[in-house]
Amino acid sequence: MTERPSASAIAAKVEAFVRDVVTPFERDPRRSGHGPSEDLVEQLRELARKAGVMTPHILADGSHLSQRETAMVLKNSGLSPLGPLACNTAAPDEGNMYLLGKIGSPEQKARFLAPLVEGRARSAFFMTEPAAEGGAGSDPSMLLTTARRDGDAWLINGRKAFITGVDGAKVGIIMAKSDDGACMFLVDLPNPAIRIERVLDTIDSSMPGGHAVVAIENLRVPADQMLGEPGSGFKSAQIRLSPARLSHCMRWYGAASRAHEIAVDYACRREAFGKLLIDHEGVGFQLADNLIELKQAELMIDWCADVLDSGSLGVAESSMAKVAVADALFRVADRCVQVMGGTGVSNDTIVAQVFCEIRAFRIYDGPTEVHKWSLAKKIKRDHLEVRSS
Structure with missing residues (x-):
């Protein structure tokens, strides 16, 4: 029997690959406003296969690393915006693989999951709907897309x-x-x-294919392609959403850490007013704040990972982690831009991109305000339960 590799060994291998092989591609012209091109993704994934770091959080026997172990790996894959794409740990594929692995039938896993794990295919998760039409966004109960039974299939429109x-x-x-x-x-x-109506122009640019508005018109889907049971969609979504929120935190933690490294290097080499930038309190204190908030974010990620590993859905805990980590990492990235001045807002380094990506992350997977509102409802509910007991 082959010995199970340790998560720390996998994480170290991923870090070396991302730093040594992936980062040179950050200046590749095949990166656009709508994300890296398909041929760039394929090239990076082929390099990942050769390095033995393709889908590193899912082992050869199909088992998944624990959430705490996954955090070690995904944080390192996030050291470059291209790292998660190369290693096949990126959203939405990572979350979709997790969901399929949990509730997919054997036939569904063979047909839909296997090519995702192999990095031969990408996926999309169709939940959010146009706000102008009153469809589902942060409130999934507003879902307007319909599925009607039609013989041995379902007819979907929306x-x-x-x-x-x-x-x-x-x-x-x-x-x-x-x-x-x-x-x-x-x-x-x-x-x-x-039908893809248009691909939106957004401030983030790390995901191939970008973010699209899509029309679904009389889509016929065989009954055996329903994932889970009829009416269980929201329950199934919860299986995916909490780990997916946390894995976002893991990846962007890596990106913010790298931005901090770049800002520190800049501050320790650049001179102004007779001394290095790092020796000016206005700069040095910002980098010290980064160090503190990065550690807080790391601890929050590990805490939430432990909750999920205990078997809990971790709905409230993942909301807390998402809010705390996304907002903290945004402040980290913002300070990196400020410390580096004009260089920080240029594309000479990845710092400006990391800033934009993490700004978008504060909205994706639930805006900060929605998570706080959900937590406030829990506070009220818990209080009323205590009073009534």
């Missing part, structure tokens, strides 16, 4: 928005409401019934 990576994806998971409640469906992509 519009979706901010669908990450759908342009170029081969696997889709679609949320729609039926008479039984919310449902999830697996589909092959592209499909003529799923």
